[in-house]
Amino acid sequence: MPKAMFVISGLGAGGAERVVSQIASHWQTHGVEVAIASFDRPEDAEFHHFDAEITRHRLGRSASGQISGKLSKFHNLIDLRRLLRKEAPDVVIPFLTKNNLITLLASRRTGIPVVCCERNNPEQQQKHPAWSALLSAAYGRARLIVCQTEAVKRCFPKEVSQRLRVIPNPVSAWPKRRRTTQANTIVAVGRLNEQKGFDVLIEAFAEIAAKAEGWRLLIYGDGPLRAALEAQIAGLGLAEQVKLMGTTDTPGAWVEGADLFVLSSRYEGFPNVLGEAMAAGLPVIATDCDFGPAEMIEHGRSGLLVPPGDAAALARAMEQCVETADLRKQLGNAAARAIRKFAPEWVMQQWDAVLAEALSSRAPAPEPAITKSEEPAQ
Structure with a gap:
């Protein structure tokens, strides 16, 4: 052996x-x-x-x-x-x-x-x-x-x-509990560091917060930029809509209750969490960063790609998904099919x-x- x-x-x-x-x-x-x-x-x-x-x-x-x-x-x-x-x-x-x-x-x-x-x-x-x-x-x-x-x-x-x-x-999906009601929740997952671009994500959410009434942004993970991100959230008046959730004891717990997944990274190697979101049938938005997302997502079909570091472009993509339930359903179904190659x-x-x-x-x-x-x- x-x-x-x-x-x-x-x-x-x-x-x-x-x-x-x-x-x-x-x-x-x-x-x-x-x-x-x-x-x-x-x-x-x-x-x-x-x-x-x-x-x-x-x-x-x-x-x-x-x-x-x-x-x-x-x-x-x-x-x-x-x-x-x-x-x-x-x-x-x-x-x-x-x-x-x-x-x-x-x-x-x-x-x-x-x-x-x-x-x-x-x-x-x-x-x-x-x-x-x-x-x-x-x-x-x-x-x-x-x-x-x-x-x-x-x-x-x-x-x-x-x-x-x-x-x-x-890539395999975490178990996803079926829900009968929409939670109006955008989810992001990763270490709270410069690479993951959560500062850009929070800035983008701030641009649509007034229009996205009833929606919230939950960021799972921990890391060295937690205090800075908390200060950014407070400074933008988003304390009620944006939450830093920390890490969870249960792998994949973030899938439950999610209606939209966002990857805001400045760079990647291969974003596991993006694949997991797609496998779970979630609609996804990701930065077209080096490397990985463009090899996983066909823009406009199995997800949306935006330039890395561009808060305005990310805000437009998020607003498009938040406003259109049919688009979210279409992207989520296509994402689950596309990720089967992994x-x-x-x-x-x-x-x-x-x-x-x-x-x-x-x-x-x-x-x-x-x-x-x-x-x-x-």
Whole structure:
């Protein structure tokens, strides 16, 4: 039985974490021994479901023994290297840029093939020459590099092009409770940071608030800009219509009660939450940012696309949807059909192929059982 180990920052809420949980559970049930190494603490809560048979190695220090900054990353590297030598997986799969770098360094001279997973927009990564040089050198050692869209693939240098594989995120709907009445609720979800553009969303909602009588905007998530966004909401007099909901204990709870979903990001890698909204049959508005939304939405048919950072354009799209129930129904139905091309069974087949390719470079490890699946209807 081949052994695969994922490396990720933590097991809390997040798009990368959800994808890891899906791939790990799939492989575990198809003849692969799966382990997860994370840099959070043993006492930290797990948000997504992981099968009981999947071994978790939580390498973070307890609250009393925490260290910070560069020293913490050095300890992560040392702890991961020790774990790799002890467990000797047949392949290791880190998610997110910093974890890719740590894993490539930790796995030096172990002979373990590394499949790096880039989950965001490479053009928005740190631009310091030393960082770029280190990352470029490290990626040169990766057995394979997985990114989420063809557009992201073009961001990598030619030297690694033959080892790049494009696999979109698997998208499945959270359970959605049927409602008999309309809640007049616009929902957005994500970390409260600059990337997600919630300041632009709040500004756009302010432009239509007077016309959108009875409608409210709920933003789910937490992050460093919470205080600034609260001040913006208060300054615009929107305290009764716009709420910062924080994180929820139940994955996908934001779907219940939503009538319209908005993605206001300045940039993305592949917006999981947009796919989840579409799979749930919600009408969606998204910024046409790099990267992802334009590969998921056909403008005017399965959703609406607006320029990133353009509050006026976002306001017009929101007003159009708020005022027309038939448009919301049409967009929601089309969104659910369009997102089927990212069905989990089809995406998992692509991950099976990547695993088999990585294992082939570490003979005599046997190949995993490859799932049989037909490509979903477009």
